[in-house]
Amino acid sequence: MKLSVLVCLFYFFWAGPKAFSQTGFWLKMEDGRSVSSWQSFPSAIQALAKVDSTLSGLQASGFLEAYATEEYLAQDSLLVVLELGNEYLWEDLRTDQVPLALRNKVAPVTSSYADAERWMKGVIRNAENSGFPFAQLKIDSLAREGNRLSGTIVYDSGPIILWDSLAVEGNTSTKINYLQQLTGIKAGEPFSQNQLEVAEQILRRSPYFRLVAPAALSFQIKKAKPTFTLSDRNTNVFDGVIGFLPNENEPGKMLITGQLDLQLYHLGGRGRDISVNWQRLNVQSQSLELAAKESFVFNSPLDVMLEFSLLKQDSTFLNRYLGLDFGYHAGERSYLRFFTKRQSGDLLSSSGMDTVSVLPDVADFRWNQYGLGWEWDALDFPYFPRRGTKINVQVSIGNKKILENTGIPSDVYGGLDLNTPQYAGWASVETHVFVSQNWGMWFRGSGGLIENENLLLNDLYRIGGLKSIRGFNEKFFFARSYAYVNAEQRLFFGENSYLLAFADFGILENPFFVSAIDRPVSFGAGINLDTGSGVFSFIYGVGKSNLQTLQFSHSKIHFGYLARF
Missing domain, CATH: 3.10.20 (Ubiquitin-like (UB roll))
Known part of the structure; x- marks a missing residue:
């Protein structure tokens, strides 16, 4: 009884007044x-x-x-x-004094009062995007009969306004020329409010810098000068990853593999990028990828990128390619690429091939290819997005030439067409779903195909590992055609920190293996931890395929620290 009284008094004197x-x-x-x-x-x-x-x-x-x-x-x-009173309607609203070019861009006005307001706002918006930000509309000769109105819309364009040069403020190294090309705002062209709003959206999504505040706009002597306040992001990347894998050559021991990823972005404030990626896949296999990009070359809308790649697969073959890539910003989110590549493959050893009667799975070749790529990026953030979708598509075609190797009998090449067309294509779609403040999901689907009359093992796609089908060694699978889906659940406990659980499902074709069709499956968990100056990641996965049984002794552990500076 005393306890009940104390509870009531507590509620009356403290909780009660607070609730009310x-x-x-x-x-x-x-x-x-x-x-x-x-x-x-x-x-x-x-x-x-x-x-x-x-x-x-x-x-x-x-x-x-x-x-x-x-x-x-x-x-x-x-x-x-x-x-409410009476509802008023337009009996006669004359618009012939408004320029035809502005009227034609807006749906015709009806008798509805709200629709007339919609029409006038549309005309003003069109004027603002045509160099007349001070344009005005007013109604003249207004008359009323009951709840019916009539009048004439009079248009005053105001002075024409042209863009002045851009200004940049804040903690950024970004050059004005780069910003002009990126936003499309160029001195001497008519002012456009829509162009300014689109420019702000582009700058907010830039991987190089942040838009700190809305653009400041000043008008002077028929000129509009936008000022953008930017702050450079920590975009440069140094990533070192160590993997511990079972050593197939020495059972019971572990094999240490490594990766080095160095990416330098926006050098000189001009959108100039350089990247170096090295991987050691196993004792004898290594890969090296180099790339350099120059944005808006000679103040043109084109980006130019030079790429070089080298892959040494055990003591079997060595693949190299050199590529030249031209990129074009086709829209706010769309990016087109035109490229040419020369790819070559060479046998590292022809030992034991002096008695073969058919072309081996691996041979020497040269492939000159030309292609087209398209990227559509609607992610809300360049790093660790929470919402949005990104699409990547690439197709290429070219002539492949098989070279005769002196270690292989010449009769092998006798019945072959050594020059044949070869084409390839791949596509990737990823989407991020932000379910709640602490829960997000990530899905990705990817697929590819390569086709040729004389297809070789060292022609095929290489997939598997941390960036494709997890739970397997890097570039574990050879595939003529493939498709896989990644599904990931993320539990956020910070802006860029989260726990994850994943499952990957794939199907691929390798005509050089006894079982041509493989359906790899993998699952696992991990953590992504943002430390302020970088990101620490730890991922554990286990997978099953035709070449790997589902055993925890075959599980893969990857951890590393990606430092941004």
């Missing part, structure tokens, strides 16, 4: 057509603001005489009755 203080201010509105339920607002000021916005909406829709009567039922309760 949170009820705020109550509002109820009636307009003769409907009655709203009681709504709670933090304060009377916000409740009255709701009344004002409702009245403005009614007047904009044609109830010009609408007004409100207020009745306070208590200190914290207000009943509002909205008197």
Whole structure:
């Protein structure tokens, strides 16, 4: 009994007043057509603001005489009755004094008062995007008959405004020339409000810098000068990864593999990028990838990228390619690529091939290819996005020439067409779903195909590992055609930190193996931890395929630290 009394006293003196203080201010509105339920607002000021916005909406829709009567039922309760009055319509609204070029871009106006307002806003918007940000519309010769209105819309363009040179402020190394090419805002061209808004969206999504504040716009002597305040991101990457794998050559021992990833971005504030990637896949296999990109070469809309790649597969073959890539910004989110590549493959050893009667799976070749790529990026953030979709597509075709190797009998090449067309293509689609504040999902689907009359093992795609099908060695699979899906659940405990659980499913074809079709499956978990100056990652995965049984002794552990500076 005493305990109950104490609880009641506690609620009355402390919890009770606090609960009542949170009820705020109550509002109820009636307009003769409907009655709203009681709504709670933090304060009377916000409740009255709701009344004002409702009245403005009614007047904009044609109830010009609408007004409100207020009745306070208590200190914290207000009943509002909205008197609508007549609904006004346009009987005759003449628009012939508005330039035809502006009128044609907007749907014709109807008798609805709200539709007329929509039409006028559309005309003003078109004028703002055509170099006339101070354009005005007013109604002349206004007349009323009952609830029917008539009048003439008069257009005043104001002075024409042209873009002035851009200005950049903030902690950034970005050059003005680069910013002009990226945003499309160039001195001497007509001012466009839409162009300015699109430019802000492009800058917000840049991987090089952040847009700290909305663009500041100043007008001087028929010129508009935008000022962008930017702050450079820590985009440069140094990534070192160590992997511990079972050593197939020495059972019971571990094999240490490694990776070095160095990426330098936006050098000199001009969108100039350089990257170096090295991997040691096993004792005898290594890969090296080099790339350099120059943005907006000679102030043109084209980017130019030079690539070099080398892959040494055990003591079997050595693949190399040299590529020249031209990129074009086709839109705010769209990017087109035109490229040419020369790919070569060479046998490292022809031992034991002096008695073969057919072309071996691995041979010497040269492939000159030409292709087209397209990227559509609608992710909300360049690093660790939470929402959005990204699409990548690439196709190429070219002539492949098989070279005769002196270690292989010449009769092997006798019945072959040594020059044949070869084509390849691949596509990737990824999407991020932000379910709640702490829960997100990531999905990716990818597929590829390569085709030729004399297809070789060292022609095929290489997939598997941390960036494709996890739970397997890097570039574990050879594939003529492949498709796989990655599904990942992410539990966020920081802006860029999360726990993850994944499952990968794939299907691939390798015509050089006894079982040509393989359906690898893998699953695992890990953590991605943002330390402020970099990202620490730890991922554990186990997979099953035709070449690997589902055993924890075959599991893969990858961990590393990706430092941004």
